[in-house]
Every structure is written in C-alpha cells, then in structure tokens.
Amino acid sequence: MPEALGPCPMDPGQMEAALRRLAADLVARLRPEEEVVLLGIRSRGLPLAERLATFLRAATGAAVPVGSLDITLYRDDLTEMVGSPIVRPTEIPFTLKERTVVLVDDVLYTGRTVRAALDALLDHGRPRRVMLLVMADRSGRELPIQADLAGLRVEVPPGHRVAVRLKEIDGEDGVTVETC
Amino acid sequence: MTTERYVFPHKHLLGIQPLSPRDITAILDQARAFEEVCERPSIKIVPALRKKLVVNLFFENSTRTRNSFEIAEKRLSAEIINFDADTSSLNKGETLIDTAMNLEAMHPDLIVMRHSAPGAHALLARHMKASIVNAGDGAHEHPTQALLDAYTLRKHFGSLEGLRVAIVGDIRNSRVVRSNLWLLTRMGAKVTLVGPPTLVPQEMKATWPGIEISHDFDAVIPSQDAIMMLRAQFERGTGAYIPGQGEYSRFFQLNPARMKQAKRDVVVLHPGPINRGLEITSDVADGPNNLILDQVTNGVPVRMAVLYLLSHPHGEQVP
Numbered sequence: 001m002p003e004a005l006g007p008c009p010m011d012p013g014q015m016e017a018a019l020r021r022l023a024a025d026l027v028a029r030l031r032p033e034e035e036v037v038l039l040g041i042r043s044r045g046l047p048l049a050e051r052l053a054t055f056l057r058a059a060t061g062a063a064v065p066v067g068s069l070d071i072t073l074y075r076d077d078l079t080e081m082v083g084s085p086i087v088r089p090t091e092i093p094f095t096l097k098e099r100t101v102v103l104v105d106d107v108l109y110t111g112r113t114v115r116a117a118l119d120a121l122l123d124h125g126r127p128r129r130v131m132l133l134v135m136a137d138r139s140g141r142e143l144p145i146q147a148d149l150a151g152l153r154v155e156v157p158p159g160h161r162v163a164v165r166l167k168e169i170d171g172e173d174g175v176t177v178e179t180c
Numbered sequence: 181m182t183t184e185r186y187v188f189p190h191k192h193l194l195g196i197q198p199l200s201p202r203d204i205t206a207i208l209d210q211a212r213a214f215e216e217v218c219e220r221p222s223i224k225i226v227p228a229l230r231k232k233l234v235v236n237l238f239f240e241n242s243t244r245t246r247n248s249f250e251i252a253e254k255r256l257s258a259e260i261i262n263f264d265a266d267t268s269s270l271n272k273g274e275t276l277i278d279t280a281m282n283l284e285a286m287h288p289d290l291i292v293m294r295h296s297a298p299g300a301h302a303l304l305a306r307h308m309k310a311s312i313v314n315a316g317d318g319a320h321e322h323p324t325q326a327l328l329d330a331y332t333l334r335k336h337f338g339s340l341e342g343l344r345v346a347i348v349g350d351i352r353n354s355r356v357v358r359s360n361l362w363l364l365t366r367m368g369a370k371v372t373l374v375g376p377p378t379l380v381p382q383e384m385k386a387t388w389p390g391i392e393i394s395h396d397f398d399a400v401i402p403s404q405d406a407i408m409m410l411r412a413q414f415e416r417g418t419g420a421y422i423p424g425q426g427e428y429s430r431f432f433q434l435n436p437a438r439m440k441q442a443k444r445d446v447v448v449l450h451p452g453p454i455n456r457g458l459e460i461t462s463d464v465a466d467g468p469n470n471l472i473l474d475q476v477t478n479g480v481p482v483r484m485a486v487l488y489l490l491s492h493p494h495g496e497q498v499p
Contacts, residue, residue: 070213073226083187084492086206087213123223 009152009162010175015135018151019048022133023055025149026102034100034129037065041117042088044106045069047168048135052104067092069103074116096125106164108134108150111143136175138162151175188489192312194301195321196362204363208331210485211478217255218481228488229256235283237293238315239265239300244452244476245315245325249292252483261286276300280307290487311490319355325451326359328482330367332475333406336447341368346400348374349410349432349459350418352381356451357410361388374400375432376422397432401441408449409434409460425458435461439469447471 010018030036036056040049046068053064072078072087103117114132121130137150140158156162156177165174186206190198199207217226234253238246253260263283276295283291284307292313293301298320305312316322334340345364351357351373364371365388372392373380380393394400401407412418412428422428434448448460448470456462465472 073217073228078228079231079492081492084210084489086186087210087488089213089216091216119227123225124220125222 009136009154009177012167012173015151015173015175018135019051020055022149022151023052023059026052026131026133027056027059029131029148030100035098036100036102037067037094037096038102038104039067039069039092039117039121041103041105041113042068042070044164044166044169045104047166048106048164049102049104052102052133065094067094069117069120071113071116071120074119076112076116090120090124092124096121096127098128100129100131101127102131102133105132105134106136106166107162108132108137108145108147109140109162111141111145114145115143135164136162188492191490192301192305192314193323193486193490194305194312194314196323196326196359196366197321199323199363199366201366204327204330204367207327207482207485207489208334210489211327211331211481214255214481214484214488215478217484218477225255225257227257229253229258229289229491232256232258232289232491233261233287234258234290234292234487235261235263235286235288235310237263237265237279237283237291237295239293239295240316242294242315244479245294245322248476248479249313249315249324249483252480252487253292255480256484256487258290258487261288276303277307280304284308284310289491313486313490316355319353319358321359321362322355322451323359324479324483324486325356326363327486328475328479329356329360329408329449329451330363331478331482332449332471333369333447335474335478336471337405340364343369343406344372344404345369345406345408346372346374346397346404347408347410348397348434350379350412351375351384351410352379353413353418354410360408361391365390372400372404376428378422379418398438398441401438402443404442404446406447406449407434407442408451411451411453412455412459429458433459433461434464436463439464439467442469445469449475451475 038049038053040046049066053066056064068091070088070090072085131148133149134147135151137147137153139155152175159180161178161180163176163178165172167173188206218224236249288310291310292315294315296318298318301312301314301317314321314323330340337343347357361371372394374394374397377395446469448464450460450472454460454465
C-alpha cells in the first residue's frame, strides 16, 4: 500500500532499517542453490548495493559480489540529448552466467533506467534470473517494469521528485519528496 | 574521474590546438569508460551511435588509423560508409567541395577524413553540417594519434603533468609531433624535440616556447620518462635532409646501447608503421619497455570517445 506523502518519508534511521529489511526479504526470496550477485546502477545504486552486501553477509555469512553498471550509453534518449553525458566504466568483475543478478537502484520512476540496465546487463552475459531492488518505488511508470523489492512505495503527484540521499555521495542519508 | 555535468563544446575535431585541458581530460576520461567496452569478454558493442551515419573519407593511404576508426564506429553501433578516394569521382576531376556537397546529400552525422592538404578539414567543416574528425592532414595535425599517445602515457604514469617526453626523429614531416606538442605542453609535460638540425625546424620554439630542442640524442636520453620515436618519412622527402640512413641511425636510432643510458622504467612509443632497423631496432621495438602495441589498442577507445563526444547536439559551439 502507498505510504503517506510527506516532506520527509525516510530519515537516516528508517533508511538503515529499510536496508536491513530489504536484505532479509532478499534472503527469504532466494533459493538455497542460487548464486546471487548485486549490480548497483550508477551512481546511487552502487553504494546501496555495497551496503546491502554488508547486511547480506551478516545475515548469511557469505560474501556477495558487488558490481556497478553505467547505463548512459543505453538510454533511449541518448541521441537527442544536448551534450554527451559523462560515461563512467561499468565494473562487473565476475561472471553473470547462471547467477541471480539483483539490480539495485535508488528510485524506480518511469522504468526507462531499468530498461536500459537490462540491455546493458545482457551485453555482459546471460544471468539465470534478474531481480530489481530499489530504495524508493514511486508512481509514474512509462514502461511495464516493477520492483521485486522496495524500501518505500510512494504515490507522488506530477511536478514532484523523490530524492534518495546517501552519505557516500550526498553526505547524509534520507528520502525526500521535493517539488521540481 | 569526471563526475560533474560537462558539455563538450566543440562541433569538430580539426586539431588539438583548439582544445582546452578540460576538453582533453574529458576525452581521456571518456576513453577510460569505452576501454571497459573493448575489454568485455562478451559483447563489445554499445548503442551510443545507433542511427548515426559516419562516413570514412580517406584521401591518403592508411591501414592502422582507418581500421581503428572503423572498429570504434562499429563498437558504437554507427552506420558506416567507407569512401575510397582511389575509386571515387575525384579521379574524374571532382573538387573536394563537390564531393562534400554530394556527401551532404546523404545527411551524414560525422565525417572522418584523412587528406594530404593541411586545412582541408576546415574547408569541409565550412561546407557541411556534419561533425568533421581530422584523421591526419599532411604534416599539420593528427589529433586522435596524440590523444591515444596521451591516453597511453596517462594510463602508465597516472598523469602527464611534469612528465619528461623526448620526441625523436623526423620532426619536420610529422603531423603526429604537432598534435603531440599542443597536447603535451598544454597538459604540463616537458617536451624535448630531438633530431638532426635539418629535420627539427627551429621556428617550432616560437609556437611552443616551453619546449627544448636538441640534436644530441645521447645527452637527452637519461632524463626522459618517455621516448616517442617517429617514423622517418622517406615518401615525404626525408632522404633529402639527411646524409644517409646509416648516419641517421648512428645518431638517432633507439637501440639497446642507447636504452642502457635511459631510466630503467622509461617507456618507448612509436606511432607506426615502424622502419625496423632504421629509427628503432627490433629488440627495442619489441622489448619490455615498449608501449607501441598499447598505443594501437588504446586507439579504439580514444576514437570511440571522440566520436561519442562529437555526436550529440551541443550547446554553445566553438570550432
């Protein structure tokens, strides 16, 4: 169910609790034989994936490999953009074959980033299964894509944005709804 | 790595001269991201230039540069037309402008051109809507070669700032050296040009005041971090400027004896093709200090970066 729209849907403590819960929910969804890897979509998906890996290790005792995916070159509006968006390297230092890949991102909105991430991912290999985990799942989908796991589900009216802030990038944790 | 939003301000890459240090850094940073694409164990193609038409227009012979551009274009998913000047209407007297107007009718997005006449690229840029990439113009500039040299050096040393680089040999006829002088001096490297007086025009010091010129290779070698050997270009008349190949080799060849005078971790570059046994011996060209094949490898991601940065509509454009 959608949570109430407020000026600050998640404070740092709630975000940490959400990450712990997401890690536990992920473990519950995995079959024992599945080899799982986390792929953070740059830029905020990467620190989220790294934090999740820490919680997963604490929960299972096993190290979960973490990679990063830059989806810039796979954007469906790339050729129309003014100026070339900076591309950073994708780093997947492990095979995807027969693995369960958990794509990790900060916000799921239109679904176009995830579509691009799936294209990028499949250029790197053929995983057994792909799951999507996001910190905030907001309304406004333009493609038929949904998250398997979300820290927060929120209905946001047009003209607003959901911002996930992370201490690794922004100096603080939290989720806010802001007017554009 | 670059993290801020940056718009590459140039529509064309006619030479290194118009590029700022920020522009050069942007190209090298982008190349790093494209190197990942080239090293993938699976699909080495990204859709960045999908639906874009690139024309390769080579009026001079080239294998290495042309192949490198073509691989770069294919890895970016561009549509490609290879225009071979030998079999074109240029043989029937068509002018470069006529050729350009005919190409324009095909609505290309990018044109990669090699031409023997310095300035031919600027002429084309004035008559076409497409972005023009200089793949070598006479003895003027070869910007993507300089960029891949810089990329290779930056990858090896971490930075170009303060690096001591000797460029040795046929300076007079080299387009590679001019692009490298713009780039290396702009990025803070210390460059020394080395060669016989007849092949090192003294007036180059007026254009690049920070450089040094020497005719004594042995005296220069011990202080260098990188030695960039140039090909003696006999097809451009180099033979008229030297007494003979034997004497040229005696004074300016990079060989094991000279390598003993160099720093142990010095690196050797050469833009190719190599005249083995003339400006460089095979054991040095194939030796542990050489980055020559790295240069070839790095050419593809660097050219991918250039094509990518030029392929988008720009804000305020400068040539």
